[in-house]
Amino acid sequence: MTVGELKIKNYRNYEEEEFSFSPGINLIIGDNAQGKTSILEAMFYCAAARSHRGSRDKDLIRFEQEEAHIRLKLTKKEIDHVIDIHLKRTGRKGIAVDRQPLKKTVDLFGTVNMVFFAPEDLYVIKSGPAERRAFLDEELCQLDRTYAHDLSQYNKALLQKSRLLKQIEEQPSLAETLEVWNEQLVNYGVPVIRRRRQQVAELSEIIAEKHGQLSDGKEMLSASYEPSVEAEEFADKLAALKGRELASGLCLTGPHRDDVGFSINGADVRKFGSQGQQRTAALSLKLAEIDIIKKKTGDTPILLLDDVLSELDTGRQIRLLAGIEDIQTVITTTGLEEETQKKFKTDKVFTIKDGRRIGGS
Ligand SMILES: Nc1ncnc2c1ncn2[C@@H]1O[C@H](COP(=O)(O)OP(=O)(O)OP(=O)(O)O)[C@@H](O)[C@H]1O
Ligand SMILES: [Mg+2]
Numbered sequence: 001m002t003v004g005e006l007k008i009k010n011y012r013n014y015e016e017e018e019f020s021f022s023p024g025i026n027l028i029i030g031d032n033a034q035g036k037t038s039i040l041e042a043m044f045y046c047a048a049a050r051s052h053r054g055s056r057d058k059d060l061i062r063f064e065q066e067e068a069h070i071r072l073k074l075t076k077k078e079i080d081h082v083i084d085i086h087l088k089r090t091g092r093k094g095i096a097v098d099r100q101p102l103k104k105t106v107d108l109f110g111t112v113n114m115v116f117f118a119p120e121d122l123y124v125i126k127s128g129p130a131e132r133r134a135f136l137d138e139e140l141c142q143l144d145r146t147y148a149h150d151l152s153q154y155n156k157a158l159l160q161k162s163r164l165l166k167q168i169e170e171q172p173s174l175a176e177t178l179e180v181w182n183e184q185l186v187n188y189g190v191p192v193i194r195r196r197r198q199q200v201a202e203l204s205e206i207i208a209e210k211h212g213q214l215s216d217g218k219e220m221l222s223a224s225y226e227p228s229v230e231a232e233e234f235a236d237k238l239a240a241l242k243g244r245e246l247a248s249g250l251c252l253t254g255p256h257r258d259d260v261g262f263s264i265n266g267a268d269v270r271k272f273g274s275q276g277q278q279r280t281a282a283l284s285l286k287l288a289e290i291d292i293i294k295k296k297t298g299d300t301p302i303l304l305l306d307d308v309l310s311e312l313d314t315g316r317q318i319r320l321l322a323g324i325e326d327i328q329t330v331i332t333t334t335g336l337e338e339e340t341q342k343k344f345k346t347d348k349v350f351t352i353k354d355g356r357r358i359g360g361s
Pocket of ligand 2: 306
């Protein structure tokens, strides 16, 4: 799939602007704080109905304005579609696809698929297990509604159990009800563990290939699932840890304590990887996400790269750009090194200044 025209009105620092994207590689150039990321954010909103930065809807509306609009035109399997987003300072947001208002936000998902790569994603490998679990969950929730449901039920049960453990400190007789929550945790946790294991195995194969290309064949990246407990042992381990959980007031085992390990040529990237290796590995993860979406939906997603080129050396930049030639990409940058510019072909260049497009069309 490809996107064509994007129109934004009273969005962030934009009053009214439009962009007509090429199906190939689009480059958005501008100094800091001019409005580059905001363009990608508006596009991504049309895929996910939220800001990739986690901003509140009303923060997306231009200061002192009441409403913002986003309109994105796209072509999917040779059919044209249009997505309209209407954000209001007070009241619910409105979303329409092909001019039909949607009753539920979830009905938007799948209309257009995008993979967003922001500078903070470069740290997913070296940050904590929570970020790595979030990465895995975000991908799985997009692809698998059953997983999304199981995970949310698991998290609800976990919250209830945590509360109960605190209450038991004051009212020990409540300990009997702990079993109820443990059963729920096993019910929903076991499929979560199994699905994560399967996903990491699939991911590991694809990232090995992607990372190999990015590092010019020098490095072998692999991922391994590090569950807090194996699916088959979850119930027994909960029973065995009951005493310690009561004493500590904490939920000591389960998928909420999982991690994903990454290794390059056998060494743990989390501990021993250089910054460049960690960034390349993170990039490989995003490129793998593209392949996984392709496989699942039978269509290519759109790749949004926010300011990540400057974080990679020239060799890695060039190999990255070579790897995404067949997919529509929008890249933001404050400027490109001459060598990179010479070696890769951009189909369209937009220049942004103070919420206005001053170059490109
Ligand atoms: N609701 C809003 N109304 C008006 N202006 C806003 C609003 N939200 C953010 N801005 C401003 O919009 C500008 C553009 O922000 P954006 O993040 O898109 O810049 P950028 O070009 O990506 O910058 P950088 O290169 O630093 O990442 C910033 O100056 C910001 O302060
Ligand atoms: Mg930015």
